[in-house]
Structure formats: structure tokens, C-alpha cells
Amino acid sequence: MTLAELEQSYGESMAAVRDATDATALDQVRVRYVGRNGLIPALVKQMKDVPAADRPAFGKRLQTWRAELEELLEARKGEVAAPVASGPVFDATLPGQWSVPGVEHPVTQVIAEVARIFGKLGFTVADGPDVETRFNNFTALNTAAHHPSMDAADTFWFDDDLLLRTQTSPVQVRVMTAHKPPVRIITPGRCYRRDTTDATHSANFHQTEGLYVDTRPVSLADLKSTLAYFAREMMGSKVGVRFRPHFFPFTEPSVEVDFSCHICGGSGCRVCKQSGWIEIAGAGMVDPRVYRFVGYDPEEVYGYAFGMGVERIAMIKYGIKDIRHLYENDVRFLSQFG
Numbered sequence: 001m002t003l004a005e006l007e008q009s010y011g012e013s014m015a016a017v018r019d020a021t022d023a024t025a026l027d028q029v030r031v032r033y034v035g036r037n038g039l040i041p042a043l044v045k046q047m048k049d050v051p052a053a054d055r056p057a058f059g060k061r062l063q064t065w066r067a068e069l070e071e072l073l074e075a076r077k078g079e080v081a082a083p084v085a086s087g088p089v090f091d092a093t094l095p096g097q098w099s100v101p102g103v104e105h106p107v108t109q110v111i112a113e114v115a116r117i118f119g120k121l122g123f124t125v126a127d128g129p130d131v132e133t134r135f136n137n138f139t140a141l142n143t144a145a146h147h148p149s150m151d152a153a154d155t156f157w158f159d160d161d162l163l164l165r166t167q168t169s170p171v172q173v174r175v176m177t178a179h180k181p182p183v184r185i186i187t188p189g190r191c192y193r194r195d196t197t198d199a200t201h202s203a204n205f206h207q208t209e210g211l212y213v214d215t216r217p218v219s220l221a222d223l224k225s226t227l228a229y230f231a232r233e234m235m236g237s238k239v240g241v242r243f244r245p246h247f248f249p250f251t252e253p254s255v256e257v258d259f260s261c262h263i264c265g266g267s268g269c270r271v272c273k274q275s276g277w278i279e280i281a282g283a284g285m286v287d288p289r290v291y292r293f294v295g296y297d298p299e300e301v302y303g304y305a306f307g308m309g310v311e312r313i314a315m316i317k318y319g320i321k322d323i324r325h326l327y328e329n330d331v332r333f334l335s336q337f338g
């Protein structure tokens, strides 16, 4: 290449840099002239072929060319826009998408465990609606019309007849009305009461009813042994169980069932109200009047029923000191039950 040709290439290269309209084009010019296999390095290699007399001038010009070109490239870099990407952009520096698998709510876990344990004893799961009739929730359960639990201060009424069930016991009525004995069911589900919320009460809570009615003799001893078995399966062999005489309109005799407090080990704490025991269930032998309401002959059937508080079981099983934790859906709390 002669000096004149060199000048011409110089002019072309500078023009190409000025004409480049985006960073990609600019980079192509850079590669063409000063890249490893670009024109300027190639000319440096060809220096030995240049006539000796021209060589110093030729070498100097190559140097100034390169310097000027690189300076202009640098200046133009700031002027041209970043290349516009077409199609989806993958940014490897963005944080990934976390998918944290959920866990079953402790209330759901307890219900599943209750169903599993009673399932071993031959109980199946029955269901009923949250919105019930006065008949199913009270009347057929032998609850007198003036009973305080029917008061609007305790029960959420929609009208004179419909209400949010205050217990899972109406499912007893539904099942017995629809099926001949023997029936052996548990019925987990939501219940509603106008309770003021505190550490152990909620206006919306869960119960699971149990009902066993047969034409063969069924006694209070069967009920006690069944619930004692359940307690040990659910809480472990160390749990204490006690039965206290009580009254329910739909059972006779009736008992309340307490489990020893798992949280304090029986020595007394806030959750068991310093008593060492937690009330878990109401139970008893199904009252003959209930049988008449559902069309069974009280002379021909025997049976027991119980209703357990699911949250109460969850609280003592997992050492939860405030029932409200079960409804706040704080992931830090819930994720401990995975």
C-alpha cells in the first residue's frame, strides 16, 4: 500500500465511524480497522514490504491513524443508542422466581389425622352445610325453644329459620334421617358462634362430630374407650383423659372430655387457664328424643355422639398458645407445619 492509498483508507475509516448509527455498526467498524484481524494490524505486518525510504513516514501515519480512529470510536460510542434487542430479553442478572411450596394448614392436618384415626375404627366422613335450619341445628337435637344458645346474642341468624350452624351436631340429624342404622361417621367442618375472640375463642371455629348408632348394644364404656384410644393416637401415650358429667340436650347421660394440657404438661398455664386440662369435646349417649325426630325407634337402637374442637386439639398438639395464630395466615407461623 502506498502512502496515498493509506490516506484514502484513513479517510474511509473515519467516515465509517461518523456514519455508524448504532453501537452494533460502530463495533463492526472497530473490528474492521483495529480488531485483531483488522486492516491496521494487517498493514503493520506489511511494513517490511514498504520501500525503505517510505517506511518511517508510513509507520508514523499508521500510528496516528490508529490513535485518531480509536479516539473517534470512543467519542461516538457515547452518542449512539444501545442496540435495540428484538424478541424476548434474557437478563441473567435478575433474581430468579421463587416458588415456595405451601404446607397444609394445621387445622386441615388435624382434621386429616382425626379422619385417619377414626377411619381405623370403621368411621367414615360425612358432610353438611354451614347454613342450617332451626330444625337441624336445634329442634331435632332436642333443644328447647327457649334454650339460651338459640339467642341472637349467641347464634348468627339469617331469618327465623336459617342460621350459621353453631355446632356440627346437625349433621347427625341429616345422616340419621337419610340412613338406617348402623351409622358410624365423623363430620369435620366449620361452626359459628357470636363469641368474643380471645386466646381460646373464635367466632368461626371447627368441630368434628362423631356418631355411632347400632342395633347392637353400644354403651358409655364404648364411648369412653373410643375417645381414650383417639386421645392416645392423636397426642401420644402420655396424654391424660378425663370425663366430667355435663348436660347436652341431645345426649343422656352427657359428659365433657378433657385432655391433659400438652403445653404445660399439666402444671397449669394460660392456655389451660391454670387447670392443667383442656376441654376437647362434649359427648354422651344419643338421647331417645333425637331418635324420634330422625325416625329411628329408640327401643331398637343404641348409640353415642361426640363433638370435638379441632382448634383445641391443634393448640395442644402443636403448643400454640393463642387460637388467633390459626386464622392470621402469617406465613412465618404456617411454614412451621410443613
Ligand code: PHE
Pocket: 166, 167, 168, 169, 209, 248, 251, 281, 282, 283, 284, 305, 306, 307, 308
Ligand atoms: N355439639 C356440642 C357442642 O358444640 C358437643 C356435643 C356433640 C355434645 C355431640 C354431645 C354430643 O358443645
